[in-house]
Amino acid sequence: AQPVVDLSDNVLTARLPSGDAVTVYLYGATVTSWKTANGEEQLFVSQAAALDGSKPIRGGIPLVFPVFGPPPKSHATGQLAQHGFARNSYWEFLGKSSSESQGRKADNSVKLDFGLSSSMLDEAVRRKWPYEFGLVYSVTLEKNSLECQLHVQNKGDQPFDFQALFHTYLAVKDISKTAVKGLQSSPYVDKVRSAQTFTESSPSLTFSSETDRVYTPPSLKDNTLVPLVVTEDGAERFVVTRDGLPDVTVWNGWVDKIKAMGDFEPKDGWKRYLCIEPGTVSSWTRLEAGDAWEGTCAFESKL
Template sequence: MPVDDLNDRVVITHGNNTATILKHGATVISWVNNGEEQLWLSQGARLDGSRPVRGGIPLVFPVFGKQKDEHHPTAKLPQHGFARDAEWELLGQTTEDPVGAEFGLAGGRSDWPYKFSLILSVTLANDKLAMAIDVKNEDEQEFDFQWLFHTYLRVPDITDVLVTNLAGQHCDDRVVNAGYTEKAPAVAITGECDRMYVGVEDRTVQVLDKGRVLFSLARKNLPDVVVWNPWDKKAEAMADFAPKQGFHEMICVEPGHAATMVVLPPGGTWSAAQEIAVGGEISLQGGIF
């Protein structure tokens, strides 16, 4: 079957390629393309629904990080909100080639005072994994929110990795607690990295390894890109991060709407998407030299 419902998870198959989505959080925990795993999943990740998954592609909604405004409706929510820690429902298969499936989360919550519905689509094709989200306001009053695909990509060695096509963008660097315009034509990871690139132009962000394209990330309606690697000390401090040296084999490149809030009126719908492609040609950013 192209879409198999296996109790706590769903497996999508397209030829020899598979994507596995845990119903807890609707988290993609595996993407095998041509026999090779493309996502990093911590060996210490909890897959039993007891906590959000460390690795794969967790979903961040309705707040990125921890809300700093104590009066905001998301202030009482845990870091990164509740979507990644909720039980989603498989709504069914939507397409055959590429193979697609939809997942839903809806209702009201005691810790967030609005009625809402989320529809996530996951689509698998040769060398590509696409994810799209529809957020609908089912309430009688407007609400605001943030969204982010917290994508953990598997890499051979982080010290050889470059993230490209971010030059000229404003960067909020949370390690040095400073904002600046990115000057580097390619971002190298040489230590703890926690950067949000704000309002990134409509260009494909690429992850390179020694001049070879590992991944190309295309975005729709997701203006911000977070680049994250915990490095050694942060990895050591996270109980569910394993092995502790696993930071050498991962890089998070996370498209989102996270620098500002999306305001959604009653009955309104907001849509966004990311597409990850394996391999391909290097896309050179113009005007950086």
């Protein structure tokens, strides 16, 4: 048996013979569903998420590029919307492939490639950020895992600065029983406490109020990054690995922030998601004319 891939009405679905499946909207190249073979949904999507291209999809994995958060007014991205334009532009599907070369069995993995380039942007957005770029976003589905890779190329004749992030809404059963390991001694900027910088003291970060932090954990001697482990009731639930993505935003809006979000339903849904967002957002990545950059993260489900 081979993976089955279908694209209709701008929604792509792929299913492996094992039963693992993924759904990606061309709008934002947003992954809106990732199910493991047991049928269990791994991502949280709001029941009120707009799926008609009128605003970024609330949940799944919206892609953040070329700026994270509200753009600094004096920066080249200053005229763009919060989190940039990748999550609310239409991408094209470039094709699927199955690679044995990466140690995967061809029939039990599928790689889906999506593209967005400057010429595809709305004219108004293009004027606000007039750089020539090409993005290739690869989503690879394997048994119990989903890998996300973003390739950014500067196709113009002048450098540009960017940030990028995978805004992943992981589905959890109960946020009060959820914890994140692997952040101890990492510096972080706490957006809930006036964007001051702190150092994480806990080996296992737990949640009891609004949390909105950008962690920049030090890399290991061999330059690799420590995997993060999301636990539920003490048991491993997700393992998150990263390559080329030094920062991780950890976000849960809790009661009040979620109440104020018109596209977040049900209102007690804050209990059932945790955003773990690998990215490069604590500084700017400069890409010279003709240069390329790549960042990868992978989510492994332990259910």
